Amino acid sequence: xxxxxxxxxxxxxxxxxxxxxxxxxxxxxxxxxxxxxxxxxxxxxxxxxxxxxxxxxxxxxxxxxxxxxxxxxxxxxxxxxxxxxxxxxxxxxxxxxxxxxxxxxxxxxxxxxxxxxxxxxxxxxxxxxxxxxxxxxxxxxxxxxxxxxxxxxxxxxxxxxxxxxxxxxxxxxxxxxxxxxxxxxxxxxxxxxxxxxxxxxxxxxxxxxxxxxxxxxxxxxxxxxxxxxxxxxxxxxxxxxxxxxxxxxxxxxxxxxxxxxxxxxxxxxxxxxxxxxxxxxxxxxxxxxxxxxxxxxxxxxxxxxxxxxxxxxxxxxxxxxxx
Numbered sequence: 449x450x451x452x453x454x455x456x457x458x459x460x461x462x463x464x465x466x467x468x469x470x471x472x473x474x475x476x477x478x479x480x481x482x483x484x485x486x487x488x489x490x491x492x493x494x495x496x497x498x499x500x501x502x503x504x505x506x507x508x509x510x511x512x513x514x515x516x517x518x519x520x521x522x523x524x525x526x527x528x529x530x531x532x533x534x535x536x537x538x539x540x541x542x543x544x545x546x547x548x549x550x551x552x553x554x555x556x557x558x559x560x561x562x563x564x565x566x567x568x569x570x571x572x573x574x575x576x577x578x579x580x581x582x583x584x585x586x587x588x589x590x591x592x593x594x595x596x597x598x599x600x601x602x603x604x605x606x607x608x609x610x611x612x613x614x615x616x617x618x619x620x621x622x623x624x625x626x627x628x629x630x631x632x633x634x635x636x637x638x639x640x641x642x643x644x645x646x647x648x649x650x651x652x653x654x655x656x657x658x659x660x661x662x663x664x665x666x667x668x669x670x671x672x673x674x675x676x677x678x679x680x681x682x683x684x685x686x687x688x689x690x691x692x693x694x695x696x697x698x699x700x701x702x703x704x705x706x707x708x709x710x711x712x713x714x715x716x717x718x719x720x721x722x723x724x725x726x727x728x729x730x731x732x733x734x735x736x737x738x739x740x741x742x743x744x745x746x747x748x749x750x751x752x753x754x755x756x757x758x759x760x761x762x763x764x765x766x767x768x769x770x771x
Contacts, residue, residue, distance in 0.1 A: 450474040451682065452519070452526045454510050454559065455533030456497070457481060457490035459638050460575070460629070460674060464530060465497055467675045468682075474502040476523050479533065480509040484540070484547075485639045492767075493636055510555040516562040526566050528682050531559045531574040534606075537640055538579065538729050541602035552605035553612070560616040560624075572624040573681045576610055578667070578697065578734045579603035580628060587701075588737035591628070591693045600729035614691045623686035627678060630697030630736045634671030634756060635763035642666075643760055646711050650719050651770050656708070660726040664704040667697040667734045670751035670759075680745035697736025698749045710753055714761040 451468060455461035456477025465475045477497065481487050497503045508515040510533045520526065535541075535551035556574070563572050581589045582598040598604040613624040633643040649656045677696040686692070702710075708719050726732075741747035764770065 449527050450476070450523070450525055451528040451530055452476045452478065452523070453530045453532065454478045455575075456505065457494050458532060459636055460632060460671070460678070461532040462493035462497065462636065463671050463675050464532065464678050465503065467679060469497065469500040469503055475504070476519070476526065477503060477505045478508055478510065478519065479505075481507055484535070484537070489639065511550050511558050513558050513561065516558050517565065520562045520565045524566060525568055527568050527570050529559065529563050529566070529569065529572045530678065530682060531556075531572060534575060536602075536638065538600045538602045539727065540640075541600055541605075542729060545601050548601055548605045553608050556609040556612045560612065560620075560622060563622055564620060570623070571682065571684075571686050572613070572622060573678065574609065574613060574624060574626055576626040576628045576693065577603065577606040578628050578630040578695070578736065580607045580610065581734070583731070587733055587735040588699065589695065589735060590737045591695060591740055599731050602729075610693065617689045617691040621689040623688055624691045625681045625684065625686065626691070626693045627681060628693060628695045628736075629674060630667040630669050630695065630734055632669050632671055632674050634760055637671070637760065642707070643711075643757065644764065646708060646719070647715065647761055647764050650711055650715050650717050651765075653720070655720040655722045657722050657724050658704060658708070659724050659730060660732060661723045662705045663732065665701040665733050665735070666704070666707070667699065667701045667736050668707065668753055668756070669696065669698040669749060670756040673698070673749035673751055677741060677745055677747040680747055684745060694741040694745060694747070695736040695738050696741055696747060697734070697738055699736055699738045701733060701735045702753050707753065710757045711761070713754075714757045
């Protein structure tokens with residue numbers, strides 16, 4: 449299969465591209481290489497893909513319609529679009545809201561418009577987020593739950609992306625699958641997320657800030673399990689004009705203080721903790737019901753938080769040359 453993967457230099461996108469290439473697919477990767485975090489990390493991820501002869505990289509923005517039109521004209525034999533590019537991060541959406549509107553809303557429209565120009569297209573798989581559940585209090589979160597009370601602009605843009613996909617299924621007949629990711633972590637992860645931030649601080653002897661006085665929990669999901677779920681979605685045979693949504697989470701939320709203890713064990717060092725109130729736009733709990741993904745995508749997360757963080761800390765030490 450020939451697939452287009454957006455966000456190919458990103459954490460999830462690069463790992464999905466690697467797994468797709470290793471199973472024999474051809475991949476056209478797209479990324480704008482922006483500086484939201486260190487582009488050197490993005491380049492290092494791309495360097496791992498460059499050795500595959502069926503990988504081609506295009507540096508472009510997904511919100512640039514002209515660039516996406518050129519891409520799909522050149523590669524009209526693309527059969528699947530795996531749209532993972534986005535402006536990520538809840539806190540940053542308060543500082544720079546227009547970046548989220550451009551990448552997550554305009555970019556979603558542009559990618560579906562580009563998909564219309566692919567005569568062999570079977571399916572669009574796109575990234576949503578557990579953030580769409582917003583201020584919901586009933587857990588575990590189910591795909592049928594209300595998602596009309598976002599806690600952040602980031603969450604609102606990801607929900608907008610789901611509605612855009614629904615409209616293209618209804619009006620244009622494009623089959624799509626939206627994946628609501630729950631706190632993805634692992635080797636090659638993002639520097640703005642808790643696993644990296646906490647590990648870095650603990651190894652360097654700096655204090656870590658723990659919000660809501662530690663009374664939080666997250667459904668941490670290891671990258672390998674997420675990759676398997678994404679490829680399961682790609683391989684699913686969708687009905688024409690359907691737009692399905694699936695939770696991809698570990699289904700085992702971890703209390704924040706237990707997560708910190710896991711990093712302490714993995715690093716062999718003690719954390720210095722500074723407690724702080726809950727941040728605006730944050731939520732206390734994420735917890736995925738994965739029954740639909742298990743039954744229809746074969747999704748079965750296997751990686752415990754202890755194993756996952758051992759693997760992350762080992763990678764982090766090697767990548768950053770830390771003892």
